[in-house]
Amino acid sequence: MHIPDNFLSSPVWASLDALAVPAVAVVSRKAQKSTDSNRLPLLGVMGAFVFAAQMINFPVGMGTSGHLVGGTLLACLLGPWAGALVVTAILVIQALVFQDGGVLALGANVINMALMGVLCGYLPALALFRTRWKWYGVFLGGTCSVLASGILALAELALSGIRMPVALLEASLGLFAVNAILEGAITVSVLRAIERLNPSAVREEVVRSGRATWSKVIAALAGVSVVLTAAGVLVASTLPDGLEQVANKLGMPFGKHPAFRSPISGYQINSLGGAWFSRAAAGLLGLFLIYVVCALGGHLLGRMRRSYL
Amino acid sequence: MRYIFREGNTQDGVIQQLDARVKLVLLIAFILSIALLARPSAVQLAVCLCVLAAIAAAARLAVIQVLRRALLVVPFVGFFSLVVFLSGDGQRAWSILAKSYLSALTVAIVISTTAFPRLVAAARFFRVPAFLVEVMQLIYRYLFVLAAEARVMQTAFAARGGSTGRRALEASAGIIAVLFSRSYEKAAMVYQAMCGRGFSGTLSRAEWRPLRVSDIAILSAGLLLATVVHFISI
Structure with missing residues (x-):
């Protein structure tokens, strides 16, 4: 993924x-x-733990085996924010040290797996945690988490203009579904085993933030809508000229990527002339702009927070 | 888990002594430059490959080994390229495959000439949140310890006969649970040890000396190279 x-x-x-x-x-x-x-060392060691846990193979029969992904497990053990942070850190290490995933694609991978993956895994687990169906919630969480990441990744590929044959798309969705169910089952069995060994480890974190609040409802709605949008993109991409048709129907201006019109549209600066130079310049400029906006935003946010505390 | 970069050389050589911040900027610039080659010609790709191989040689890495290590991404990326190929865009499939190899090679060279903690400390210099950087450094520190522990437990399981079917699933879950509780204990011990050394909630920050002339020269040469590739129109 x-x-x-x-x-x-x-x-x-x-x-x-x-x-x-x-x-x-x-x-x-x-x-x-x-x-x-004591959180900093705990998060560090837990991240390393998930890395190591991913090495343990779970045989699923017929000679194949799967392994833990870990987003839901971390969210249940450390809470959603810390869980998302640790998964982000793991993704960076995987991209740089183990060459799993790209460097420029890091943002996409972080959104798919660290943010949406943990959100979609944590919320079902949280919703059912105090009921009789606690373990079904955890199972559902693991399943949703992997499924959501998979759908988002496929949708992003489709948006980038990679047209998959329908049969292949179905096959990969099926593969994701199998992986998702496996992740749910592994998360449940690992959490049960952990609870037997160390009963406080699971309960503490999930229950501490266990009240249903509006922000959680909104987060759930946002998560569901993002995944549904991605699924919509995926379905649209299988139809002939699907994305353009959808764009036309919604009355959006016709374009190759109607959703992504930006000031440096199509990543070319016309006045500079020459395709090679404008592409490179526009790319660098875009990256620089992103950096400036983020640095400024972070600075302002930090200042605001300080003044009203 | 693949230990790709175990035999990297992070000590001596021109590239090794380069400031980590410069290396981070050049890493991004090179990968960006490769990604922006829309329809690269064979000459452009060959030039990129030669430049990267030359850099690896300048870093006194075993060039062939580095080239071979970067090949590890090919099976995975190859599958996706096949998808693109099947959807009828042959040229794009080839360019994706070649560009992915070059990107992997760039990352491989940087990571085998730079200590990872130093590299993320450079990210901190560019305003990546301190907490994220510290968590990454700690994960990297304990990664290999816990991986070795997991491998020992797997060996122990296999040595006791292992098993298949439902029992194997339970056993694997048990291994992870035991691994968890050992990690949990380890975290507590690490925390105590850190407190003993004066830990007060954050790790000490890396100190950066100003860039040397050679750093600036290599930085500008690298940025120039990354741009020049786009000029080649054969």
């Missing part, structure tokens, strides 16, 4: 990076805030 570099088109990865940067900043702030001082 790790998207490598060069598969997403420039507008897609650039927008996702631009989205991911402030989101990671918020996640990092929240994760740090919700912590005691």
